[in-house]
Amino acid sequence: MTDCWNTDNGEAVFRTRDMVKNLRIKVRVEKVTSTAALSQHLQHQVLSQQQDGGAIELQTLTSQGHKGDNEEELVVGWQEKLFSQYEMELFENEAACQTPLERQYHLEVKALKKARGRRNRRIFTYTDHDRYTNSLPFNQLQYSSILLNTSKSWPTFLAERMTSLRQRGQDQQKIDCGVPKAKIINWEPTEEFVRNTHVVNNVMQTMHIMADLGPPEKLGQKENECLLVTIKTDGSGTVIVKPDFNKGREPYRIVTGEKKEVWRLTVENASTVMKPEQKDREQNIYRDLYTQHMDYLNSLVGQDFEMPPVGVLRYLLNGEIVSAKGFEYDNLYIHFTIELPTNWSGSPNQSLSGVTHTCRTKPMGKEDVAFFSHLFSCEASYTCDKESEGTLLQWPVLYFKVLSLDSWQRCRTEGYGYLLFPAIPGTVSALRRFFIGGSPELEDISYVRIPGTFKGERLSRFGFCSETTGNVTFNLHCMQQARSFVDANMLRKKRQRVLNQLGGFSQQGAVSSVQEAFQRARKKMQEAQENLPKDLISSTSQLQIELSSQLKTI
């Protein structure tokens, strides 16, 4: 006669998209008494006897008595306030009501008394607003006994703060894109404010379903109250039920009072399920909303996108001259030009050269550095024609020279350098070491790299003196656009999708194809067998066995 109990009292977390006010929970408490157990046992015996033999039907006698004293079943909605006997007596007295909430309870209790009376007897609830919700004694909340095996344990400072936080309500400010209009700094925080904001916590709405498990004559004693189920929810669809729904398993066990009576608790989810038509309608509404939003977005900008003409590669360079360091003199500025080789063309209204501002250096580490953060951008198009198919693609070059200008208007060249436009799109941070050619200046800046007049195979700079000077740092962001990339990308994606579809079934496909091959071979074998004379059958059957075993091992 040992009942199995469900000892898993942990909380279960559910997520829902529905509103929490649709939640309904069916709670059932049942006392385990000796007569109840005995009568159940007798019932089983009698029933089994009846099934075995054809005895006379006997009516089982159960002690009718007050059935409602030992069991109660109730469906409770979210934040539905059900009064206990104690509360009925308390709120009947108008003088005891202080807060507006209690006065409202008083009116409700009076109305209940005039009507049929309350529908619950033992089971009652504490909603989020009740002051009792906060001050449930710690041993009833059962949290300390879960962690440690000592019976007496005092909650720590943090635990106290956390429990009082969990039952408090709403103080959430939703700050979206805009700046909050309210004061940002609270110069005089209250104790409650400190408690709410100093601990990271999701504010939850709580509800406790309790039961008064005293003897039936003495209902209404506060000591006999026992916590059955706690339901917590935050605003965003998380529902925590402690203990979890039984879902057909054994009921929970509650032991109460000095007499140590045992009660059985069963918790079930009794919320109404949404009908499929309603679900479909909701889905349709959401889908319409999303398509409307997409259409609105599209209408803002338009569907088209500026594309280069066919066969043209558009190259977009967003660059910045960041800094220059390690030069001899102060007050540096940079003069840069962009050179486009053959087959490249730039847009007509952009300038391919520029001058930065003059910057006085400051010491950073061992070197003096000047900051420019000068933005420039260049858009160039490359047309591929038949003649140049054999030669390598030449990328545009950025030539620059660093000059210094002092307060006496002396202008001095500090160095020359060049930078090749990156061939691979992306972001590049490039450092360029310089060289300066003595005191005369370079007439043709392209001499820095490969002179424009160069036609031979080997470049010789013999006789050209230079010394290394400083560094200039550039940040280059490069993007390339061409119509042919569209097809390549689309093809790659389509192939990937098709491969994914095939890949998922590839193993299955392999197995099934092998099986098909085996079936075909077998059929052929059978047909051949029928046509052969009888004496050869034995050898062929052996062959068949071997063949089938070989195929099976694949």
Place this chain on the structure above:
Amino acid sequence: MAELHIIGQIVGASGFPESSLFCKWGVHTGGAWRLLSGLKEGQTQVDIPQIGDMAYWSHPIDLHYATKGLQGWPKLHLQVWHQDSFGRSQMYGYGYCHVPSSPGHHRISCVTWRPLGSWQEQLAQMFIGGGPQLRSPDIIYSGADRYRLNTEAMGSVELELGIIMRHFDKYGVDG
């Protein structure tokens, strides 16, 4: 129509003469770009670091752009200001940088410079602060008159930006 998400933060600034700084920032785009959501300019709080040189703001940047073309790629402009103990604000630097054009996480260090006046103005600046400022930060983008400026190098601002590009490959853009 292609979309660009810029999600990141202005981490902080370092290398300035004084450390109690705040930053005014903004994003400038061309005509083909449309801001779908997010704030495209703002101002951080004033940070006064107790230890060390770097002032930390961790100011969020969350922008969603839609565009019809590649021209006018977004650029970020920054102004770093110093607030002293009397509550006076002084310009400490202008900085400009492009928003990266390749998707992924980028850590950008944007350097800043401050315009310099004549030597009398510089002397006054040493004692009472102040100093010349640009009439409007946008004139930098035209680029033509920049060479007239006489500046000095200041510190640098650190940014972390995450770039997400959508539908760009459909139009053949390789970033």
